[in-house]
Each structure stands twice: as C-alpha cells, then as structure tokens.
C-alpha cells in the first residue's frame with residue numbers, strides 16, 4: 001500500500017521510515033520543507049498527487065515550553081495543519097492516523113486515563129493538540145488519534161539524550177520525581193502504527209476514533225533517569241554516572257506546567273495486536289543503537 005508520511009525528520013517520522021523499510025509498502029515521506037502542513041494548498045496538492053491509501057501524520061509543533069509564548073505557531077501546525085490534512089483526506093476518502101499527547105489531560109487523575117476521559121489541557125501545546133483532535137473529528141470520518149507520551153528514540157532531541165549529555169559534564173543532577181507517565185520508544189509507536197496500516201490494508205477497516213498508545217510501566221522522570229543511567233553504565237555508554245537527587249516540580253519550574261499524572265490506559269487496540277511497548281527493553285535497544293549505529 002502507499003503511505004503518505006509527514007514530519008519525516010522527527011523522532012516518530014524517522015522510526016516509521018525504519019520500520020517500513022522491511023515491508024513492501026511504498027512510503028512517500030515529506031519533511032517540513034517538502035510539505036508544510038500549515039498551507040492548505042500544499043497539503044491538498046501533495047495528497048491529490050500521491051493518492052495514498054493512508055496518511056500518517058508525524059508532523060507537529062512539539063516545543064512545549066516555547067508554545068506558551070508562541071501560541072499562534074503551535075496552533076498553526078497542531079490545529080490548522082491537522083485540519084488541512086483532515087479535509088484533504090476526507091475529500092479523497094483516505095484514512096488518517098494522527099498522533100496526539102497525554103498533555104490533553106490536566107494530570108489530576110489517580111488512575112490511568114482512558115481515551116474517553118474528560119480532557120482539560122493546562123498548556124498551550126496540550127490545547128493546540130486537542131484542537132487538532134477536534135479538527136479531525138469535525139472534518140473527516142476515517143481517522144485514528146493515538147495519544148502517546150514521553151517519547152524517546154535514538155533520533156532528535158529527547159529526555160534520554162538530554163540525560164546522557166548532562167551526564168558527560170556533571171557530577172550531580174536533580175530530576176523531578178513527582179510527575180508520573182509512561183516512557184514510549186518512538187520505534188514501538190512506529191510499529192504500532194504499521195500494524196494499524198497493515199490491518200487497514202487487509203480489512204479496509206480500523207477502530208476509528210481516539211486511542212492511547214504508550215510504554216508499559218509508569219515511572220517518574222527521576223525513575224526514568226535512573227534507568228537510563230543504569231543501562232548506559234551496563235552498556236559502556238557512560239563510564240560514570242552523576243549522583244541523582246529527586247526533586248519536586250516546584251523546585252524545577254518550567255514555562256509550561258507538566259501534568260502530575262499522565263499515565264494512559266492502552267487497552268482499546270489490544271484486539272488489533274497493538275499492546276504497550278516494554279520500554280525497559282526498548283530503552284536498551286535504543287541505547288545500543290546510539291552506541292553502535294552501524295550494528296543495530
């Protein structure tokens with residue numbers, strides 16, 4: 001099948017290209033330079049020219065803190081850009097798989113959020129992503145939203161890379177220990193999306209609507225950092241690791257307030273064979289790839 005992918009240079013975009021490389025699918029991938037989803041005309045002509053069987057949208061404005069000051073920029077991509085894709089997809093009857101975020105929730109919950117739970121974003125980024133979900137619901141019928149969380153990979157910028165960089169030049173690090181979520185390897189998310197594409201190819205059906213997909217075990221940023229350092233030591237990626245101190249969110253203020261608890265329940269896709277990734281295993285795989293990109 002022919003798949004149109006946006007945001008090909010992002011973490012998910014790159015991992016999706018990797019997982020598709022071992023398939024017979026024809027992947028037509030666009031970077032933001034090649035297809036800027038903020039422009040309705042560009043989106044419409046890319047979709048009309050390529051006539052894909054399905055669209056995977058990995059493009060997004062993801063600078064969570066900057067979004068607080070650049071609201072228009074965040075909405076232009078995460079809301080209007082998604083609307084352009086939704087309209088173009090609807091016109092040709094093409095389904096779209098779109099990725100959203102745990103930040104659509106306020107984080108006041110105490111048990112894993114279900115897709116149907118009440119959304120209440122507390123940041124501009126989260127609100128702009130929710131507006132994207134709403135644009136899909138309003139403008140097209142065959143769409144899937146996969147909300148994910150705490151994405152890491154060997155590509156781009158992410159928490160794993162930040163921790164490894166800081167570990168090179170610091171003896172001690174303080175990391176927030178009162179925010180809980182599920183780290184998600186972009187490669188696992190990419191494989192989940194590929195399973196959905198394959199399912200659509202075979203059945204011409206999908207479980208349309210909003211779903212959750214993230215890593216399996218909740219942790220805090222502090223717990224995530226501890227695991228990253230432990231595995232990096234084991235793999236010889238780091239010779240020494242900094243002393244880790246657990247701090248509160250109050251001790252580490254950021255322009256955009258993070259949800260305290262954003263664990264996502266991921267049960268709705270299990271019948272299709274899409275289950276939460278084992279992020280501990282995936283982290284080891286990711287670190288090995290970072291250590292020795294040629295072998296892995």
Ligand SMILES: NC(=O)c1ccc[n+]([C@@H]2O[C@H](COP(=O)([O-])OP(=O)(O)OC[C@H]3O[C@@H](n4cnc5c(N)ncnc54)[C@H](OP(=O)(O)O)[C@@H]3O)[C@@H](O)[C@H]2O)c1
Pocket residue numbers: 006007008009010011012013031032033035036037038058059060061062077081099100101102129148149150151152156157186
């Ligand atoms: N990262 C996380 O922790 C996290 C958590 C929850 C949900 N998510 C969601 O997961 C999805 C994938 O995230 P990611 O981490 O892979 O993001 P990423 O690495 O920041 O990649 C996003 C990609 O979108 C592209 N893009 C930005 N503006 C665009 C535009 N106007 N037109 C076309 N492409 C544009 C960027 O291109 P340039 O490189 O050229 O700017 C970039 O390659 C996103 O929907 C994100 O909201 C991410």
